[in-house]
Amino acid sequence: MLDLVATLIVLLLALLVVLPIWWIFRSSLMSTAKLNEYPPSFIPHEWLWANYSKALETFEYWRYFRNTFSIIIPAVTFGTVTAIFCGYAFARLRFRGKKLIFNICVGTILLPSMVTLLPLYVVWTKGLGLGDTYWPLILPYLTGGGFFNIFLIRQFLMTIPKELDEAASIDGAGRMRILWTILVPSIKPAVVVVAMMLFIQIWNDMLQQLIYINSMSKFTFAVALTNFTGSFGTNWPVALAATFMTILPGIVIYIFGQKSFVEGIVLTGMKN
Amino acid sequence: MRVTMKKGKQKNNAATRAGRKEELTAYLCLIPAFLGVTLISYLPTLAVFVLSLFDWNGITKPEFIGLANFQRIFTKDIYFWDSIKATVWYAFLAVIGAVVYSLIIAILLNMNIKGRTLFRSLFFIPYLLPAIGVFKGWEWLYEGNFGLFNFVLRMMGLPKQRFLDDPNQVIPCLVLIAIWTSGNLIVIFLAGLQNVPGVYIEAAKIDGANAWQRFWNITIPSITPIIFYNVLTALITHLQVINPALALTNGGPGKRSMFMSYVIYMYGFQKNKMGYAAAYAVIFFILVGIFTIVLFKTQKEQLFGEEE
Numbered sequence: 001m002l003d004l005v006a007t008l009i010v011l012l013l014a015l016l017v018v019l020p021i022w023w024i025f026r027s028s029l030m031s032t033a034k035l036n037e038y039p040p041s042f043i044p045h046e047w048l049w050a051n052y053s054k055a056l057e058t059f060e061y062w063r064y065f066r067n068t069f070s071i072i073i074p075a076v077t078f079g080t081v082t083a084i085f086c087g088y089a090f091a092r093l094r095f096r097g098k099k100l101i102f103n104i105c106v107g108t109i110l111l112p113s114m115v116t117l118l119p120l121y122v123v124w125t126k127g128l129g130l131g132d133t134y135w136p137l138i139l140p141y142l143t144g145g146g147f148f149n150i151f152l153i154r155q156f157l158m159t160i161p162k163e164l165d166e167a168a169s170i171d172g173a174g175r176m177r178i179l180w181t182i183l184v185p186s187i188k189p190a191v192v193v194v195a196m197m198l199f200i201q202i203w204n205d206m207l208q209q210l211i212y213i214n215s216m217s218k219f220t221f222a223v224a225l226t227n228f229t230g231s232f233g234t235n236w237p238v239a240l241a242a243t244f245m246t247i248l249p250g251i252v253i254y255i256f257g258q259k260s261f262v263e264g265i266v267l268t269g270m271k272n
Numbered sequence: 273m274r275v276t277m278k279k280g281k282q283k284n285n286a287a288t289r290a291g292r293k294e295e296l297t298a299y300l301c302l303i304p305a306f307l308g309v310t311l312i313s314y315l316p317t318l319a320v321f322v323l324s325l326f327d328w329n330g331i332t333k334p335e336f337i338g339l340a341n342f343q344r345i346f347t348k349d350i351y352f353w354d355s356i357k358a359t360v361w362y363a364f365l366a367v368i369g370a371v372v373y374s375l376i377i378a379i380l381l382n383m384n385i386k387g388r389t390l391f392r393s394l395f396f397i398p399y400l401l402p403a404i405g406v407f408k409g410w411e412w413l414y415e416g417n418f419g420l421f422n423f424v425l426r427m428m429g430l431p432k433q434r435f436l437d438d439p440n441q442v443i444p445c446l447v448l449i450a451i452w453t454s455g456n457l458i459v460i461f462l463a464g465l466q467n468v469p470g471v472y473i474e475a476a477k478i479d480g481a482n483a484w485q486r487f488w489n490i491t492i493p494s495i496t497p498i499i500f501y502n503v504l505t506a507l508i509t510h511l512q513v514i515n516p517a518l519a520l521t522n523g524g525p526g527k528r529s530m531f532m533s534y535v536i537y538m539y540g541f542q543k544n545k546m547g548y549a550a551a552y553a554v555i556f557f558i559l560v561g562i563f564t565i566v567l568f569k570t571q572k573e574q575l576f577g578e579e580e
Binding site for chain 1: 286291294295297298299301302304305307309311312313314315316317319320323330341377380381383384385386391393394395396397398399400401403404405406408409410411412413415417418420423425426452456457459460461463464488499501502508511512514515517519520533536537540541546549550553554556559560561564565568
């Protein structure tokens with residue numbers, strides 16, 4: 001009985017959670033006149049796809065799509081690969097200063113990104129002249145993607161028995177070969193989590209994209225949509241069409257990747 | 273051959289040729305971390321401290337003014353005290369809201385529910401949506417005349433609200449968006465709930481404990497560490513809030529959503545007062561740092577367990 005009540009409550013809440021997404025979509029398919037009608041129709045009578053073509057006239061969706069992913073793909077790759085190298089060093093190798101270096105890395109968590117942003121901006125734009133390029137957004141990910149990711153890889157590598165390494169090295173495999181052909185496949189969930197966390201971080205990073213990207217041809221979704229809706233005044237349906245188009249990749253990712261995402265999130269939030 | 277009993281067997285390792293090679297491999301592997309730690313983290317932080325002592329517009333020569341920036345922030349800045357209020361209030365509400373919301377749903381989902389996986393997925397979707405899309409979409413929901421919420425109020429016979437344009441409502445409205453996108457917490461808590469060792473529950477059942485007692489005395493204590501950890505990390509994250517201000521409110525209405533990060537952004541990137549913004553960032557760093565240290569102190573052993 002209690003279970004039935006719980007199911008009903010959950011169902012209601014789930015519908016409420018999905019409602020905003022539906023409402024945005026539904027509103028993007030109506031005309032401005034119909035939009036303001038009361039009572040509001042839950043499902044539009046006519047589906048005004050023209051709003052989407054109108055949005056596409058000034059909102060260069062595919063360009064922004066390409067731009068956004070031309071940052072995400074290199075950054076996520078760099079971050080994941082370097083996190084693996086660093087995590088491996090901490091997990092498997094012995095070297096002088098290990099504890100000290102480890103603690104220094106841990107300390108970086110104390111530093112909010114807003115604090116380091118100002119000098120970094122000055123160095124990237126005035127010092128290196130890389131303003132209005134994607135380099136300031138990608139290169140920082142060559143540093144291991146943040147200590148949390150290095151740490152995650154390290155923890156997972158430490159759970160793989162060293163006998164595996166030893167057996168392979170008896171067969172003549174060098175360290176890097178062992179790392180990439182044996183160890184990394186064994187910690188695949190951790191690698192996926194790291195890639196995922198990096199992806200979400202860049203996906204939602206409005207601030208850095210806003211400050212480093214100036215020309216319209218280089219806009220990402222975040223920058224483009226921030227500037228775009230202003231220029232359409234109160235033509236909400238068209239603005240919402242553009243909005244929904246940026247949300248769409250998120251929904252697609254959810255459909256295809258949510259299992260990995262969900263498993264990954266569990267790993268980040270649970271202390272074992 | 274000397275046998276030393278020093279703590280830190282690493283030292284002996286470098287005495288052999290293989291050991292030195294291992295060490296070199298390690299240092300090479302760690303080049304990214306070395307670069308990151310110095311160039312992206314510590315040096316810029318040091319630079320911010322130094323920069324805060326100057327007056328600089330980014331173009332002409334910086335002028336050393338000692339602690340004048342700090343003095344001005346504490347006494348004359350028109351945003352400072354409002355920004356602390358806005359930031360702390362938002363973070364407080366968002367953390368409590370998100371954790372309570374996620375915990376309740378996780379507990380519900382943990383009961384014998386049909387389609388649990390499907391429901392969990394539905395609650396999770398908002399987390400994967402890009403921030404800008406979420407904000408612009410919710411801007412429409414909150415719209416002052418024809419937005420969804422005002423339609424619902426109208427249907428209930430209640431007066432329409434200004435939501436994002438209302439100084440008293442703006443922060444709760446932004447917090448609601450944060451709660452909506454906290455599906456990741458539901459996933460984490462649910463996993464924690466499902467990991468409660470079955471043997472304890474069984475033993476309690478045998479001892480005659482009812483569902484409520486089992487819940488309070490076994491389940492809750494089991495997930496308390498997870499809750500605590502996630503509360504702290506959420507707090508640190510939400511103290512750094514800036515996206516809602518960037519996308520929706522620009523600090524308004526009337527400075528009620530002037531988050532500290534947004535003020536730093538404004539001074540540094542819009543008003544070109546780099547030294548002043550740096551001073552702000554130093555103060556912000558201390559504020560966030562206090563909470564982060566608390567996280568560290570309570571979690572360090574379990575979380576960042578060091579080398580034997």
